[in-house]
Amino acid sequence: MWMQDRSVRVLGLVLALCYAAFIVWLYVSQPQTLAEVTGGLTASVGAYRINQQAFDDGLGLFRREQHDAARAAFERADPAGQDARTQFYIAYSYYRSGWGRVYQDNEMFKKGLEHAEKAIALASGGRLVVDDPGLAMHNADELRAELAEGLRVEPSDFNPMRVFRQRK
Amino acid sequence: MKATTEAVYLPVLFLTVTLLGGLRVADRLTFVPPPLFSLVLGVMVFGVLVRGRVLAADSLMSASRTSLENLSGFIVILSTFFAATQVFNLVTPESGLPFLLFNVFLFVLLVNTLAGAHDRVSVLRSMGVIVGAAFILKFIVLGAISEPGDTMLKRVLFALLEGVTLGTLTQPRLHPVAGYLAFATLVLFLVGLAMLPSRSSSVALVKSQE
Numbered sequence: 001m002w003m004q005d006r007s008v009r010v011l012g013l014v015l016a017l018c019y020a021a022f023i024v025w026l027y028v029s030q031p032q033t034l035a036e037v038t039g040g041l042t043a044s045v046g047a048y049r050i051n052q053q054a055f056d057d058g059l060g061l062f063r064r065e066q067h068d069a070a071r072a073a074f075e076r077a078d079p080a081g082q083d084a085r086t087q088f089y090i091a092y093s094y095y096r097s098g099w100g101r102v103y104q105d106n107e108m109f110k111k112g113l114e115h116a117e118k119a120i121a122l123a124s125g126g127r128l129v130v131d132d133p134g135l136a137m138h139n140a141d142e143l144r145a146e147l148a149e150g151l152r153v154e155p156s157d158f159n160p161m162r163v164f165r166q167r168k
Numbered sequence: 169m170k171a172t173t174e175a176v177y178l179p180v181l182f183l184t185v186t187l188l189g190g191l192r193v194a195d196r197l198t199f200v201p202p203p204l205f206s207l208v209l210g211v212m213v214f215g216v217l218v219r220g221r222v223l224a225a226d227s228l229m230s231a232s233r234t235s236l237e238n239l240s241g242f243i244v245i246l247s248t249f250f251a252a253t254q255v256f257n258l259v260t261p262e263s264g265l266p267f268l269l270f271n272v273f274l275f276v277l278l279v280n281t282l283a284g285a286h287d288r289v290s291v292l293r294s295m296g297v298i299v300g301a302a303f304i305l306k307f308i309v310l311g312a313i314s315e316p317g318d319t320m321l322k323r324v325l326f327a328l329l330e331g332v333t334l335g336t337l338t339q340p341r342l343h344p345v346a347g348y349l350a351f352a353t354l355v356l357f358l359v360g361l362a363m364l365p366s367r368s369s370s371v372a373l374v375k376s377q378e
Contacts (some may be wrong), residue, residue, distance in 0.1 A: 012175025032196045
């Protein structure tokens with residue numbers, strides 16, 4: 001009887017502490033979907049895996065410049081938004097969709113910046129380098145800076161020579 | 169009190185209230201931490217519960233109990249406090265004049281309960297009235313004012329509050345699920361309070377002179 005009472009108390013204690021830790025995690029990380037909750041929990045124990053097939057599909061579409069479809073595939077590959085590399089490609093896809101020779105789409109750049117920041121936050125030590133020969137920017141910091149610069153209004157924006165610049 | 173109730177049911181119940189108290193359902197889910205004033209109200213509720221013998225702290229933590237028993241008692245006390253705090257986070261409007269008015273209203277009600285109620289049943293009733301009234305005001309009255317469109321209740325309230333700019337009273341529109349979720353959370357909280365270990369009034373045994 002005494003042992004049973006003790007076991008129940010130990011079990012209750014462990015349960016309460018785990019539940020409290022889960023609540024604190026929810027309030028800190030603010031997941032918005034069930035996929036983000038499960039993805040976040042599995043990522044916290046290092047067990048999160050992206051859908052590789054969907055990622056490869058996304059990469060193929062990205063290289064063929066079909067960015068809307070590529071983003072859909074990347075979102076499917078990483079529904080919890082926990083993989084830094086996938087988030088980098090989503091950000092890059094927004095950059096390429098929003099880039100224009102005369103002007104850029106600010107909405108696209110804003111979304112791209114959000115994903116670039118997320119990719120940096122998820123990367124180990126905040127450093128993310130993607131070795132893809134098809135990209136002009138391999139570093140997430142460089143991508144973030146490019147997107148942030150695109151959102152700023154500067155005197156150089158009115159330079160007519162801008163039409164000759166190249167998309168990265 | 170049974171060990172299962174003290175170590176498992178009560179902490180799980182109060183932690184669930186803590187979780188749901190800050191949950192806001194809109195087009196996206198957000199978890200809102202309690203404002204500072206909710207902590208003050210939570211402390212006051214704790215005082216009311218102890219004073220009204222709803223929560224006998226010495227039944228949960230005392231020198232006569234083992235370390236493990238004291239630890240699970242401490243978890244119950246802590247989770248009760250967090251649940252009380254989150255209940256006020258739940259029933260208080262998010263901003264503006266209603267936020268201020270609700271906090272004053274809840275503060276006055278709790279001071280009144282702290283001063284007046286000294287027995288378990290009346291304290292539990294008072295708690296039911298306080299959270300119930302706040303629920304009705306936020307989720308039904310303010311909810312109706314904040315709804316887009318012209319409803320009967322809105323017209324009545326507009327007539328009653330003539331002279332007050334409704335812009336200062338309106339809150340972000342509530343999701344249809346929000347009210348039901350809040351109701352379930354408050355019921356859980358009240359059930360948890362009723363399950364807390366209580367202390368009956370002390371009785372003095374006096375030797376008869378016959």
